[in-house]
Amino acid sequence: MPNRSTAHPQLAHEVLAAVLQVRAGSLRVLLWERGMEPHAHRWSLPGGRLGGDESVEDSIRRQLAEKVDVRQLAHVEQLAVFSAPDRVPGPRTIATAFLGLVPSDNDPALPSDTAWHPVDTLPETAFDHHAIVLRARDRLRAKLSYTNIGFALAPPEFTVSALRGIYSATLGYRVSATNLQRVLSRRGLLEATGETSRPGRAGGRPAALYRFTCRGMQVTDPFAVFRPPSR
Amino acid sequence: MPNRSTAHPQLAHEVLAAVLQVRAGSLRVLLWERGMEPHAHRWSLPGGRLGGDESVEDSIRRQLAEKVDVRQLAHVEQLAVFSAPDRVPGPRTIATAFLGLVPSDNDPALPSDTAWHPVDTLPETAFDHHAIVLRARDRLRAKLSYTNIGFALAPPEFTVSALRGIYSATLGYRVSATNLQRVLSRRGLLEATGETSRPGRAGGRPAALYRFTCRGMQVTDPFAVFRPPSR
């Protein structure tokens, strides 16, 4: 297979992350307001150019450290490559997009040009970043159903109703606390700490605190339909 | 955010595809035997360098056309980016890997250095291509459970037992024809053509022919657990 052309085009590679967090009852994404052209004043995803001696995973973690304390990133995974030739003006640039998750109890100090925006009412975004955010949201919603990825959105300890709020905000519809607890418990994902939280000023029974038994994503419902024979 | 270094490294970008097909009762991948160093005589995935005016999707389709008739590719999707700095010797090269699927009735003419290898007994492979093949296999297995992706592995028309063979070969365990038919029918994925196939020399009832109602991948079992309220 001969080379198609001897002179290869100059290619740049960037990494971008849609960092998601549930805050104030809605799923939000970390965006950065561009100061310069092109697309000045539009909001864009954090990231930057891939360095010469790092994988894309290393690179996105390094670059996010400028925006968020990396220790607050509970989960990072590849989303997809965005490579339309005209996706950004100027030199050809390929982007590897990531999904990042921050637990809802974290409130990282942000640079002044950076803010959390609800994914359902995004401001005017730069380049193809809007599509990347939607892709991240869809991936997260899907994985909430068949993996333990909730651990990356929830605090280390939480009540079931707080967890219900996180799931509801992410999925976009009301989830039943009763059934959420049962499903996650049967799968062995939840574990009671033994502690309880104090009820609010309106009273009510104190809620038991739980934690996820496992941090680190794993598939919990691998075979939706065609399961391997049980024996 | 200033540029990290003024001199950016020379980056190359390649696209690679694990093209899978069920043939002779096992799931196989299309590999190409390298003629030159590095890794001469090892088997590698088809693909090549990204062109200057094409997306990675366009590029992999173009490059696969040299190995397989593109019309025989029933499905192509991105798998992941492989970007370890030392993944290939020589200049830094990032790879976008794809999963491609060919229906089991197709038998494309292949170049002499190219052959189908069972994914469970791969020959010595070049670079990180072994990992890419396994990733493709796992992705396919997972999607078989919650999407209609079987259409891309099956011929246009097929008997349920032929489909069972395809599913069994892909998943690596025996699937029940009875339940396969029921599950796919209830989901509205299968449709009888009205035709029947002639039984083999050993006799037996003629099998009804079916086709997938929809070509083009779609998720058929989107909410494994946390479904939106039905009303």
Place this chain on the structure above:
DNA sequence: ACAAAAGTGTTAGTTTTACACCCATGG
């Protein structure tokens, strides 16, 4: 008629949904 292969019926088991009911606390 018999063997082989395909397809249907039926039952059992599992998982999820929905909702009623009980529990613990603040005022």
Place this chain on the structure above:
DNA sequence: CCATGGGTGTAAAACTAACACTTTTGT
């Protein structure tokens, strides 16, 4: 003692697994 929120019990519904049984063909 009542309102409020948390938690459990339980029945109904949906779906899958397993297997027996019927149907249709070739020899």
